[in-house]
Amino acid sequence: MILFGYFKCFAHVKVFGGALRHAVPVRQTKTQLKAALLGLALLGAAQAAKPPFPFLAGAPLADPLNLTQLKGTHVPLAFLTPRRAALPTGPSSALVIAQSRERPGQIAERYGVGMSALKVLRGGAEQTPSGLPLRAGQVVRVALPPTLPVSRRPSSIKTVTVAYGDTLSHLMQRSNLSERELISANLELGSLDKLAVGTRLNIPTAETGLLIRIKPGQTAADLIAAYHAAPLAVARANAIKLPTELSVGDELLLPGIYADSLHEELLARRLRAIQQAKAAVLLAQYQQFEAWKAARLAERQRRFDAYQAWLKSPERLALIAKYQRQAQYDAWTAQQAAEAAAKEAEYQAFLAQQAAEDATRTQQIKTQMLDLASSDPRPQMQAALSAEQNAPDLHLRWPLEHPRLTSRFGEEDIEFHVEQFHGGLDMVEPTGTPIYAAQAGEVTKSGEGAYGINVYTVDADLNLTIIYGHLNQTAVEIGQSVKQGDLIGYVGCTGECTGPHLHFELRLGGTPVDPLAFLP
Structure with a gap:
């Protein structure tokens, strides 16, 4: 298993580097390949150490389903993410709590391991998972491949720790790096969107390229040749004179070489994650729709059953009797309405007759007033009479709802x-x-004027001025246009006044005329 883990990690780096399809340079023989693999296996076995968290390193819990052993224990974030740089040397594992409908393959892909590295904790034992979705809350142990300690790395490579709220795009913008450059310096990056707080990332501050660790069986010269990197550029980026200065465990920066295959895989993972999220949303919406439809059908059936029971119930029979009484009442009400309509028609006819009589009397009074005015020697009366005879056709309304005249014109x-x-x-x-x-x-x-508080309105087309005097308060402003029936103000007793009343005056061409000649 150790041999497989080291070989997989080594091959992963080479494939994502985009230059080779094998773990060793092309010119190596099969014997050299076997020797390299054997050396990897021996080195992996020699580096096995007692992990700081036995339950994460593969040692089974006393009761794997009893998570109380985890209470109060600080678990490093590196154990819960696929970032290898933060893991201690030696074999280790991570405990993952599955989400609803999450598949084991998704967990394996997220941690960069195979399905054989997963164990599901069930009934006090560890079982190999099937390809079926897991239940929410199931605990899965992920065996993580060991890593080698870094002895030496290029001085231009800085390490940053992911803080709360950091994203890959923020780090790229802050470091002035492209996504391709950042991924090539962090080959163990498992996702473009999920960065755990505490994860340590490599940030190139000068030249960018592929940052790889030299594995057992490899040399810096082999890697430079395998990736077709420029030797002088490599020497300058790594501050070395000869490739032999670097040994197993050291990190090597290959300028101008990028992990395009890894970038494409991470983009594909992101696309799959988006598609899975959309599918989950659609499934949830469909399930919600099905639940709503079932509830609606159940409610319809319940109402139908209740209606069938009500058809023969005493309450329905009582309601029928009530409706019959209501029909009788409606007939009586219609009769009363017909009688009321007849009385209303009779009353309206009476009002029309009264209005006709009032109009006749009003005309008689107007005629008498004109006769009196014609015989009145006062010049104001004669001017008013002349203006009224030449006045346009006016149709005024009374300024008060129920006027009571106390002084005439x-x-x-x-x-x-x-x-x-x-x-x-x-x-x-x-x-x-x-x-x-x-x-x-x-x-x-x-406002204030000749008649206490006044309002003057002018109709320029008719050359008509109307004065409303002795008001208690006005309701209009200068320059405002009013229509017939609009509120002007309120009755008062301002100015020369003997009691609350309205002084209502008409002027045609500036000459006061009798308002009664134009009121209905």
């Missing part, structure tokens, strides 16, 4: 109206009653 009902002509209508309402625009227009004044 030109009426001398109080001493102030005797002294000064009353050019509008006074409508009494409580303070705070909303006031609405009688006609659309643009606000030209809003």
